Amino acid sequence: MKSLLFINGIPPKQLPEMSGYQIIACTDGAFHYLKEMNFPFEKLDFISGDFDSHSGKDETVYDQKFIYTPDQNKTDFQKALEILEEKGIQELHVFGGSGGEMDHFLGNLSVAYLFKEKLKITFYDEFSTYFFSPKNLALDNVKDKMISLYPFPTTENLTTKGLEWQLNKENLNIQTRIGTRNQAIENHVEITFEKGELIIFLHH
Missing domain, CATH: 2.60.120.320 (Thiamin pyrophosphokinase, thiamin-binding domain)
Incomplete structure (x- = not known):
C-alpha cells in the first residue's frame, strides 16, 4: 500500500498527482497551506497532530478526519508515520519535509531513519527527491x-x-x-x- 503525506515544511508549488495512493494524509501544520492551495479535502483520509495551531472554529467541518496525537515527545511527522504504519502502508511519498526552519528538516531526516526498515519513504521538494x-x-x-x-x-x-x-x-x-x-x-x-x-x- 502506498500513501501521500503532507507535513509542515515549504509547501509544494503545485499539488502532486494524487491517483494511485491508498491513503492521503497531512499533519495539522500542513493543513493550513493545503487550504490555501484549494486542496480537494474529500480526498484526505486523516489530519493528525496536537492541533496547537488550530483555532477550533473554522475547521469543525473536518473534525471527523482529525486524529488527535498530543504526545509532545514526538514530532507530528513521527506520529503520522506511526498511524500510517498501523494502517499497513509500506511506501510513502512526503511533501513539505524540507525548507523553513532547518532544525525541522534535520529532525525529519532523523524520524525517517527510525522508520526506514518499516516504510519506504521518499521526500519531494522543489529542488530534489531524496531518500535513505x-x-x-x-x-x-x-x-x-x-x-x-x-x-x-x-x-x-x-x-x-x-x-x-x-x-x-x-x-x-x-x-x-x-x-x-x-x-x-x-x-x-x-x-x-x-x-x-x-x-x-x-x-x-
Whole structure:
C-alpha cells in the first residue's frame, strides 16, 4: 500500500498527482497551506497532530478526519508515520519535509531513519527527491542529473557506476568527507555500500 503525506515544511508549488495512493494524509501544520492551495479535502483520509495551531472554529467541518496525537515527545511527522504504519502502508511519498526552519528538516531526516526498515519513504521538494538508500541501488533515466551522496553519519565501502566522480570501495563520513554534487554521466547509475547509512539526493 502506498500513501501521500503532507507535513509542515515549504509547501509544494503545485499539488502532486494524487491517483494511485491508498491513503492521503497531512499533519495539522500542513493543513493550513493545503487550504490555501484549494486542496480537494474529500480526498484526505486523516489530519493528525496536537492541533496547537488550530483555532477550533473554522475547521469543525473536518473534525471527523482529525486524529488527535498530543504526545509532545514526538514530532507530528513521527506520529503520522506511526498511524500510517498501523494502517499497513509500506511506501510513502512526503511533501513539505524540507525548507523553513532547518532544525525541522534535520529532525525529519532523523524520524525517517527510525522508520526506514518499516516504510519506504521518499521526500519531494522543489529542488530534489531524496531518500535513505538501500545497500544496492539502481537509478534509471538519470543522465546529466546531479546526484548527491550524503552519509548519515557514515557510509563504508561505497562503490558507484555511472557517475562522473566514481567511488570504489571508499568511505564517507559526515565529519570528514561527503559526496555532494556529483553528476550522472550514464542513464543507468548503480550505488552499493556495505555498512552505514546513505541519503541520496536526486536533483530535478
